[in-house]
């Protein structure tokens with residue numbers, strides 16, 4: 182039976198991992214992720230989850246253990262935040278290049294220095310080129326659903342998947358959500374099998390020095406070179422979006438929730454102005470959209486991006502073709518340039534006939550309060566703005582909520 | 586199991602001499618084995634074989650007189666380092682080039 186609960190986002194994630202029957206959990210505590218892995222270790226200690234909990238001395242080792250587990254054909258899970266994710270960075274690239282499926286929850290938090298334990302998206306954005314699939318949840322129900330889909334996705338496409346959710350906004354707040362029936366989850370998520378699983382009876386060299394050129398192995402079989410392997414990772418990461426949609430359709434059929442695994446539009450059909458945002462910020466904008474439609478008669482909508490890597494280039498560009506203006510609000514940036522999401526979106530739109538006026542807003546870094554009032558004001562004035570500013574001015578991100 | 590549309594290219598191959606390509610060309614020093622010191626060669630028993638065990642390129646044979654496949658031996662010197670009888674000496678490849686002292 183499915184179960185309705187009111188619990189924290191971290192506990193929702195832990196229960197999803199329990200349902201997914203992960204077999205190895207290796208994690209190092211870091212705020213705001215800690216309660217998630219504490220909950221998993223409790224479940225294992227109480228005999229409610231049949232998994233090995235490996236207590237490690239660092240995040241680098243945590244992902245190393247998951248890489249080992251996945252290499253042995255075992256379903257692995259880890260979770261982290263902020264500087265912990267950055268400490269894993271080398272291993273992130275390794276897991277992706279080795280095509281090892283695993284799932285990691287990243288409970289998004291600002292990166293030090295200066296030290297911050299509060300939310301923004303800079304941790305995930307900084308790892309966007311590591312070769313991991315990056316999904317973003319907007320509420321507790323999505324944490325559960327996306328985590329379950331993430332395991333199946335990772336194992337079908339053999340690419341590791343990061344499930345991002347906002348620190349504190351989701352990790353520590355309580356919300357109602359439904360936990361799917363364990364027996365149906367088992368059907369949805371078959372056991373993980375790995376063709377190259379470590380086996381002493383069948384020794385193989387895995388990811389050893391791979392020469393620039395392809396070569397014949399000792400059996401005379403042509404083996405790809407480094408560049409071929411990396412090209413395949415890129416191609417199959419793009420293809421993974423189709424697989425995610427198929428998985429989502431199956432999930433929807435079994436559990437009744439889904440339909441928007443790539444982009445999740447709200448009031449976008451007739452919208453002249455569309456906000457693009459990720460995570461809880463996109464949900465906060467639903468209130469803003471309702472208000473501006475009601476009070477100001479502005480045809481606005483918000484489009485939540487549910488997947489950041491691979492970037493859904495065509496889907497998002499097509500969804501914005503009839504908009505006059507697009508406002509990208511984000512909790513991170515590429516220092517010295519612009520918001521990373523904004524830059525990606527701009528490049529996605531370039532080959533398309535309609536290039537709506539774009540605006541970039543940086544909000545909520547290191548947990549700076551994101552006031553709905555400020556979102557209303559800035560969105561409204563961006564909608565009403567006559568295009569009088571210089572190209573450079575329009576292309577410069579505006580910071581909201583600065584206290585200088 | 587991966588979806589059939591996915592090739593999942595990885596670097597995975599049967600271990601063995603030549604697994605990393607023609608590594609013999611990397612060699613700067615060549616291991617020279619002295620059978621008068623080598624334990625199995627001296628005793629006629631299948632013993633020791635630490636060179637065979639430790640060679641990272643799998644190019645030493647596990648024989649009474651161990652042989653090194655110079656096509657793939659990269660000259661790392663691990664065998665010489667591990668040999669308890671000091672039967673392996675690393676000699677500069679300069680000595681083996683045409684016109685060099687030994688050839």
Ligand code: SF4
Pocket residue numbers: 618622623624625626632633634635636637651667668669670671672673
């Ligand atoms: S390690 Fe030395 S003694 Fe032992 S088998 Fe090899 S060459 Fe001979």
Ligand code: SF4
Pocket residue numbers: 616639640641642643644645653657658659660661662663664665
């Ligand atoms: S030097 Fe010795 S250990 Fe190194 S590759 Fe050659 S035979 Fe093997």
